[in-house]
Amino acid sequence: MNVILVGPPGSGKGTQAAELVNRFALRHLSTGDLLRAAVRGGSELGQRIAGILAAGELVPDALMTEIVAERLRALPDGWLLDGYPRTVPQAEALIALLDELGRAEPAVVVLEVADDEIVRRLAGRLGCADCGAITSRAEAEAVAATMGDQGLRCPRCHGARLATREDDGEGTVRNRLSVFRSQTQPASERLGRRYRLARVDGRGATADVAQRIAGALAAAH
Numbered sequence: 334m335n336v337i338l339v340g341p342p343g344s345g346k347g348t349q350a351a352e353l354v355n356r357f358a359l360r361h362l363s364t365g366d367l368l369r370a371a372v373r374g375g376s377e378l379g380q381r382i383a384g385i386l387a388a389g390e391l392v393p394d395a396l397m398t399e400i401v402a403e404r405l406r407a408l409p410d411g412w413l414l415d416g417y418p419r420t421v422p423q424a425e426a427l428i429a430l431l432d433e434l435g436r437a438e439p440a441v442v443v444l445e446v447a448d449d450e451i452v453r454r455l456a457g458r459l460g461c462a463d464c465g466a467i468t469s470r471a472e473a474e475a476v477a478a479t480m481g482d483q484g485l486r487c488p489r490c491h492g493a494r495l496a497t498r499e500d501d502g503e504g505t506v507r508n509r510l511s512v513f514r515s516q517t518q519p520a521s522e523r524l525g526r527r528y529r530l531a532r533v534d535g536r537g538a539t540a541d542v543a544q545r546i547a548g549a550l551a552a553a554h
């Protein structure tokens with residue numbers, strides 16, 4: 334099974350991707366994680382794109398498509414793609430690549446969350462400067478408490494260097510949302526004309542949303 338997960342910033346896309354990857358033993362390809370790792374590592378690619386990510390803009394299509402195509406060529410069926418495609422040209426490139434590679438048709442899942450809920454969620458979101466994990470303030474406080482610490486701790490590596498993700502500032506969030514509406518929604522519509530597409534309500538507890546997605550995927554297969 335191949336899955337393309339689409340959702341606005343703050344829709345729980347990363348959290349749900351991790352759930353799906355575990356539940357269905359998929360390989361996870363997240364373009365956001367890849368790009369953030371490049372920025373943290375200070376590679377040439379990282380230096381080129383740091384400003385783009387910080388502003389909430391999109392990395393150019395040709396570069397993204399090259400990065401994703403290189404990885405997808407090496408992956409057998411059984412993957413989850415998170416963060417790509419984000420524009421109509423990326424969607425066209427992905428459809429052409431999957432046709433060329435003769436891969437199983439992916440199921441597309443679109444997470445739906447209203448804008449005011451997104452802004453509320455992102456205000457409490459933190460990123461770990463050490464391992465790159467994304468967590469909420471409440472979760473980081475709970476992890477710290479279990480370690481006898483009053484501050485914030487990363488649930489993955491237990492590091493204490495947690496901060497608001499650089500692209501989660503209010504102006505950048507607005508920009509990312511408007512980029513999502515103007516560019517990524519048309520891309521998912523393009524995918525929906527070619528593949529099965531399910532829209533899933535992204536509100537509520539992580540486990541409930543995961544259950545809805547699993548139901549939608551079962552119906553698609």
Ligand code: AMP
Pocket residue numbers: 342364365366368385386389390391392393397415416417418419423500509
């Ligand atoms: P994400 O973690 O998926 O929200 O991605 C974080 C940021 O990485 C986005 O706001 C973009 O700046 C960049 N990015 C990730 N995937 C893509 C893509 N497919 N095309 C262009 N930019 C991307």
